Each structure stands twice: as structure tokens, then as C-alpha cells.
Amino acid sequence: xxxxxxxxxxxxxxxxxxxxxxxxxxxxxxxxxxxxxxxxxxxxxxxxxxxxxxxxxxxxxxxxxxxxxxxxxxxxxxxxxxxxxxxxxxxxxxxxxxxxxxxxxxxxxxxxxxxxxxxxxxxxxxxxxxxxxxxxxxxxxxxxx
Numbered sequence: 001x002x003x004x005x006x007x008x009x010x011x012x013x014x015x016x017x018x019x020x021x022x023x024x025x026x027x028x029x030x031x032x033x034x035x036x037x038x039x040x041x042x043x044x045x046x047x048x049x050x051x052x053x054x055x056x057x058x059x060x061x062x063x064x065x066x067x068x069x070x071x072x073x074x075x076x077x078x079x080x081x082x083x084x085x086x087x088x089x090x091x092x093x094x095x096x097x098x099x100x101x102x103x104x105x106x107x108x109x110x111x112x113x114x115x116x117x118x119x120x121x122x123x124x125x126x127x128x129x130x131x132x133x134x135x136x137x138x139x140x141x142x143x144x145x
Contacts, residue, residue, distance in 0.1 A: 015128070
């Protein structure tokens, strides 16, 4: 399981011209699920993201977690994180989980995040989404289980 996370001042996701998820200060999470992932991978990432110290505290630039600042999460499914571009010019998605499995683990991950973070919003699994954000920093990390 991979999560590309960005520290944001705000972020939103729109489907069919309707905003379906919106947060203020927090973390935008793009979540990719591989065919070998389990709930243990989701647990690891949910804990890591909730507790990762990437927000500033006074003169310390990376001292507080999203939990500490009572920030928000916006979680967006992103199977393209498992797109390999090693060969040819077209990405290969052979490592990505099938949609049914990926959706199940995505929903599980969201549920676990809601236990840890005050406000969690989501995109719509499998939908074509427009994601807008104001990146804070910019601060971006790739986390893998």
C-alpha cells in the first residue's frame, strides 16, 4: 500500500461538478492499493499518517502531527500510484489491486483513519475526480507499508 501525502492549508475533491469532500488545514492522502496488500498494511499507514510529525510548532518546522493540531484528512483513491513506467511509454498497472479488493481496503483505511483524526473526508472510489489543494510548504511524502 502506498500513500502520497501532502500537507495542505485546504483541499477539496469534486465529482460531476459537485464538491464531495473538503478540508481545511491537514493532509491530503492519495492512496494506492496493491494486489498483495492486507488490512495490516492499511493499519500501518493509518497510524503512520495520523502520527507523522510534519506540522510546525513555534520555531520547530516539523514537530506536530495532524492529530496534535486537530487537523483534517482528505483521502482520495489513486490506483496510478502502482503504475510502472519502467518499460515502454504506457504505464503498466499489473501491481495494482483489482477494484473490488482495492475498494474494500480503501474503505477499511478510511474507517481506521476516522478513529484517529477528528475530520476525515473522501473522494469517490473509482470516479473521475478533480482535486484542488493549497499545498503548505510544499511538504510531500511517499509512505509505503
